[in-house]
Amino acid sequence: MYGAVIHAPGDVRYEERPEPTIIEPTDAVIRVVAACVCGxxxxxxxxxxxxxxxxxxxxxxxxxxxxxxxxxxxxKHGDFVVGGFNPCDNTCAACRKGATANCLNAAxxxxxxxxxxxxxxxDGTLVATPEMxxxxxxxxxxxxxxxxxxxxxxxxxxxxxxxxxxxxVGDGAVGLCAVLAAVRLGAxxxxxxxxxxxxxxxxxxxxxxxxxxxxGDEGIAAIQALTDGIGADCVLECVGTEDARLQASGxxxxxxxxxLVGVPHGDLPIEQFFWxxxxxxxxxxxxxxxxxxxxxxxxxxxxxxGIVFDLELPLSEIAEAYAAMDERRAIKSLVRPxx
Ligand SMILES: [Zn+2]
Numbered sequence: 248m249y250g251a252v253i254h255a256p257g258d259v260r261y262e263e264r265p266e267p268t269i270i271e272p273t274d275a276v277i278r279v280v281a282a283c284v285c286g287x288x289x290x291x292x293x294x295x296x297x298x299x300x301x302x303x304x305x306x307x308x309x310x311x312x313x314x315x316x317x318x319x320x321x322x323k324h325g326d327f328v329v330g331g332f333n334p335c336d337n338t339c340a341a342c343r344k345g346a347t348a349n350c351l352n353a354a355x356x357x358x359x360x361x362x363x364x365x366x367x368x369x370d371g372t373l374v375a376t377p378e379m380x381x382x383x384x385x386x387x388x389x390x391x392x393x394x395x396x397x398x399x400x401x402x403x404x405x406x407x408x409x410x411x412x413x414x415x416v417g418d419g420a421v422g423l424c425a426v427l428a429a430v431r432l433g434a435x436x437x438x439x440x441x442x443x444x445x446x447x448x449x450x451x452x453x454x455x456x457x458x459x460x461x462x463g464d465e466g467i468a469a470i471q472a473l474t475d476g477i478g479a480d481c482v483l484e485c486v487g488t489e490d491a492r493l494q495a496s497g498x499x500x501x502x503x504x505x506x507l508v509g510v511p512h513g514d515l516p517i518e519q520f521f522w523x524x525x526x527x528x529x530x531x532x533x534x535x536x537x538x539x540x541x542x543x544x545x546x547x548x549x550x551x552x553g554i555v556f557d558l559e560l561p562l563s564e565i566a567e568a569y570a571a572m573d574e575r576r577a578i579k580s581l582v583r584p585x586x
Pocket of ligand 1: 259335336337338339340341342343347349351352353
C-alpha cells in the first residue's frame with residue numbers, strides 16, 4: 248500500500264509502505280477514506296522539529312474497518328469509523344476521568360496519510376457511525392479526528408460557557424474550530440483574531456461575533472474595546488508560539504482563563520499570569536471523551552467543521568497538500584487515497 252513519508256524538511260513523499268496488519272488482539276485495520284495535513288505536521292516540514300529518519304506521517308483519518316483483532320468488540324468489518332489523533336483504551340483510571348489524551352496505555356499511529364492504517368486500542372479509540380455517512384459529511388467527520396476536538400478542548404479548558412466573552416488567537420483550522428466550539432458552548436461574544444479574508448469568512452460562518460485584524464498592542468486594544476476595557480473572560484490560544492502566548496496574555500482580562508492547545512514552542516509569560524491572576528489549562532485534546540457528542544452534532548448537521556478544508560487532493564499529491572498549507576495557500580488540506 249501507499250502512504251506519505253517525511254524524509255526531511257520540505258520533503259514529503261508518496262511511497263510504498265508495508266501493508267498494515269493486526270499485531271495485537273486489540274487492533275483494527277481500516278481502509279482510510281480521508282486523511283489530512285495538520286498544522287503540527289508543519290513543525291517537521293518547516294524544520295522546526297527534527298526529522299532524524301524517513302518517517303510515515305499523519306495522525307488524522309476516517310475510514311472503513313477491514314479487519315479486527317480477536318479482542319475487539321465495539322467495531323466490526325464494514326463499519327465507518329473515526330478516531331482521535333491519540334489512541335486510548337478508554338477504560339483506564341485516567342480515561343474514566345475523561346483524560347483520554349493521557350491514557351495510561353496510550354499508543355500511536357504509524358502515519359495516517361496512507362491507504363490503510365493499523366489502529367491500536369480499537370475499542371477505546373474508534374467511534375462508528377450508525378450507518379455509512381453521506382459523502383458531503385466526510386470532511387466534518389474527518390475534522391473530529393483532531394482540529395474540532397482540539398478547538399473544543401481549548402474552549403473547555405478555558406471554561407467557555409454562557410455569558411463569557413471569548414477571544415481566539417490563531418486563525419488556522421484549530422483556531423477556527425475553537426470559534427465554532429465557543430459559539431456552540433454558548434458564549435455570546437466570540438472574537439476571532441485574523442487578518443486573512445478567507446479565514447475571516449470561515450470564522451464568521453462559524454458564528455464569530457467580531458473579527459479583529461490587528462495584532463500585538465493594537466490587537467489587545469481592539470479586544471479590550473469589545474470587552475468593557477478589560478479583555479476577554481476566556482482566550483483560546485491555538486498557535487503555540489511565544490508571540491501567540493503574549494497575545495493571549497495581553498488579550499485576557501484580569502482573573503480570566505487561557506485555554507492552551509497550540510503545541511508549545513517557547514516559554515509562557517508566567518510573571519504576567521501571576522500578577523494578572525490568569526488561569527491557564529490545556530494540552531492535547533481528550534478526543535475520545537468529546538467524540539461521541541461532536542459526532543452526533545456533525546451527523547445531525549448541527550455543526551460543519553469540515554469547511555476548514557479548502558483544498559482537496561488525491562493522496563498521491565501529498566507533497567502539494569503540504570506545500571499549500573506551508574505557503575498559506577490553503578487553511579487545511581484533505582487527501583483521499585482513492586481519488
Ligand atoms: Zn486509558
